[in-house]
Amino acid sequence: MTVIQQVSVNRMKIIMFLPLLLLVCSVSADQTETAGHQSCPQDFHAALRELTASLAVQNERITVLQTENQVLSNQGAIEQQTEIDQLKLQSKVTQVAFSASLLDQGEGDTGPFNDHTTLVFKHVVTNIGNAYNKNTGIFTAPVRGAYHFDWKVLGRDSTHTGAYLFRNEEIIFLAYESQSSGWPSASNGASLLLEVGDQVTVRLWAGSRTYDNENHQTTFSGHLIFTM
Structure with a gap:
């Protein structure tokens, strides 16, 4: 009572x-x-x-x-x-995922540059959570957790092409391909533990170039696996 x-x-x-x-x-x-x-x-x-x-x-x-x-x-x-x-x-x-290609429209080459340069992937098809910025090419982690990223670069009439995955200013992995002629392409992937505010970018290998067109063959994607 x-x-x-x-x-x-x-x-x-x-x-x-x-x-x-x-x-x-x-x-x-x-x-x-x-x-x-x-x-x-x-x-x-x-x-x-x-x-x-x-x-x-x-x-x-x-x-x-x-x-x-x-x-x-x-x-x-x-x-x-x-x-x-x-x-x-x-x-x-905790709902974070994005996927984008280099050019929003048309076709063309990007690079070469004298230094490793951030690629700005402007054609965004998915950006759940708005963690990727299509104006800067930077992905910013909104929550501490494990994330997975994939990137691919395609060259045109070039002997080599390549791009790094950076976490802040740290080089994580390199996707690189070299051949005598034709259309070299390279891809790679990585799973990273990110803190809130960590930034992830894809940067073009210095001295190389990459190509994209309406088929969207140079891409950058990522998603949150789980929080920690």
Whole structure:
């Protein structure tokens, strides 16, 4: 039984006792009128005042407890809604995947450059979680976890082509192909543990070039495997 229920029971007992007290007083009055004495025991009014005061205290306690219960109920509802919102946000954060090719339209070569240069893959077909920026070519990890990346570069009328996968300023893997003529291509993949804010890019091998057209053959893709 809750505290409020117990207080309510006590109040009902007091209310039920009042008619009984009045009945006793009435019987007592009938008996004392014959003897010419006072019509009611002298302590009746004192008992009535005590019961009335007790009833007032019980009512006040019930009001206070009901108010406290309402506050706790509201706090519980707010905490539950906050937890639901956090779970929804976490669910959205853990949904991360993207895939893009180098050119958004047309065809052409990119490079050569004197230094390793970030490739900006502008034709984005998937970007769940918006972690990849098609204006900079940078993928930024939104949550700590294990990620997997794949990249491919195609050369045209070239002897070699290649591209690195970078985590921040750290070289991870190289995809590279060299041949005497024709259309060299290279691809590679890697799984990385990333912290929040880590950046992953594909950078063209210095001195080489890559080609893309409407078939989207130079690509960069990645997705979150699981959080940690």
